[in-house]
Amino acid sequence: MGEMAADCSRCRGLCCTELYFSRCDGFPADKAAGVPCAHLTAGFRCDIHGELAERGLKGCMAYDCFGAGQAACEGGGDFHRLFRLRQMRWYLAQAASLKPCGGLRDELDALMAESGGAEDIDAFQERVNAVLKRAVALVCDRGRPRRGDLAGRRLRGDETAGRDLSMVLLIAANLRGCSLRGTSLLGADLRDADLSGADLSECVFLTQGQVNGARGDEKTKLPPALRRPEHWGGGAARRGT
Ligand code: SF4
Incomplete structure (x- = not known):
């Protein structure tokens, strides 16, 4: 699942720009989607990176894009869509790696293969959620x-x-x-x-x-x-x- 690890050095600060966020969720200010955070530098770095914990910016510390940022910057595509697809792929890959889920392997592989070209992302998410629910029941x-x-x-x-x-x-x-x-x-x-x-x-x-x-x-x-x-x-x- 290494391809889904965020690599901020290959991204142009998309999470700090593309997302709507609010101060009450642990971000520095209320901000509309598409507006760069005031702390994002011209070189796409955070000018208060070393102070996030001290400033209580838990939203910034917690966010993880599953590698959607570098994928959008390097390969093109919509950041939000890539985020959702990568998040689903991450969960599917995790389920496929679990021994108790061996009986779901074919379904998980098929969904994984389909994920790259899913047109209706909401419908696809519903199908992924259904199989993940069954995976959880097998593990817990x-x-x-x-x-x-x-x-x-x-x-x-x-x-x-x-x-x-x-x-x-x-x-x-x-x-x-x-x-x-x-x-x-x-x-x-x-x-x-x-x-x-x-x-x-x-x-x-x-x-x-x-x-x-x-x-x-x-x-x-x-x-x-x-x-x-x-x-x-x-x-x-x-x-x-
Ligand atoms: S404070 Fe830093 S990490 Fe948080 S949104 Fe702004 S630039 Fe990104």
């Missing part, structure tokens, strides 16, 4: 939590391992030391969730953007394909100078 053997809103809650290991936490609100939840083995985090909102000491090495459908928006420490274990964010104290690439 302990079902969904009773509530879909676990924001701010302290979770125990038996509330996380093997659970389907897809689309669950986990904003500022405390998952310190939890095991998320066999846990689906597809679309879960992990902004400000505390993952210190948690083991996410064998969770599924966890994206770089979710990791970037959460908190963690040197003991947090991540799946091998994901980078440790620099605001956790490690090294990670964001749009820098």
Whole structure:
């Protein structure tokens, strides 16, 4: 899935230009789509890159384009469409790599092959979502939590391992030391969730953007394909100078 890792050095700051964003979502100001952020330099770098955490710009820190930025800059095409297709491809590739999903392999491969030329992207997304739902059911053997809103809650290991936490609100939840083995985090909102000491090495459908928006420490274990964010104290690439 290396082709879907964002490489800001090959992009002209599309995420900082093409997206609508607002201050209340952790961006520097309210801004319309298509307008460059005031902090984007002429060389397409962020002039406050080193201060994003200090300034509390969590939206900037969390955003990840699945490589749509460099793809649009180098190969042409609409950034928003490329983002959606690449995000779907990332999830399909992840599902195809999971042993319990072996029976879905043909469907996943067919959708992957179709993704490049999908005309009706909303209809295609519905089909992808349906097969991903089945993939999650195959991986998670302990079902969904009773509530879909676990924001701010302290979770125990038996509330996380093997659970389907897809689309669950986990904003500022405390998952310190939890095991998320066999846990689906597809679309879960992990902004400000505390993952210190948690083991996410064998969770599924966890994206770089979710990791970037959460908190963690040197003991947090991540799946091998994901980078440790620099605001956790490690090294990670964001749009820098
Ligand atoms: S990363 Fe920097 S340039 Fe991009 S939106 Fe955030 S503050 Fe603006």
